[in-house]
Amino acid sequence: MSNSPSTHWGAQPFLGKLGNAGMLVYCKCYGCRKSRTYLASDLAKCFGANRVVGEIFGRCPYCDFGGNWSERYRYPSHDDVINRTVIRRFKGWKHTAIWADEEYSAPEPPEEKPSGMWGG
Ligand SMILES: [Zn+2]
Numbered sequence: 347m348s349n350s351p352s353t354h355w356g357a358q359p360f361l362g363k364l365g366n367a368g369m370l371v372y373c374k375c376y377g378c379r380k381s382r383t384y385l386a387s388d389l390a391k392c393f394g395a396n397r398v399v400g401e402i403f404g405r406c407p408y409c410d411f412g413g414n415w416s417e418r419y420r421y422p423s424h425d426d427v428i429n430r431t432v433i434r435r436f437k438g439w440k441h442t443a444i445w446a447d448e449e450y451s452a453p454e455p456p457e458e459k460p461s462g463m464w465g466g
Pocket of ligand 1: 375376377378411
């Protein structure tokens with residue numbers, strides 16, 4: 347089945363183009379049944395203007411299920427105002443510390459004191 351409302355976007359629905367047109371991107375997971383609506387311009391900020399709808403997340407960010415993850419784009423309508431469609435907005439990056447477990451390697455061997463308690 348085809349989800350494309352039209353072909354006037356050309357080859358592919360790039361987020362940059364959709365964002366400039368003020369379009370929305372609706373994502374739904376048929377695994378956990380979560381759905382989100384994004385502004386295409388927000389997604390372009392986060393993922394880049396050359397990202398294509400359908401390949402943004404690839405799989406559900408909630409349940410990590412990739413089988414029936416759906417991404418579609420559409421124009422907002424008056425119904426979005428009436429029904430108060432919740433838009434998940436991009437609020438910037440969170441910088442998180444990255445930690446990894448590694449074996450201890452001493453920067454230099456501990457110093458042996460030749461004239462210690464055994465000396466003299
Ligand atoms: Zn899911």
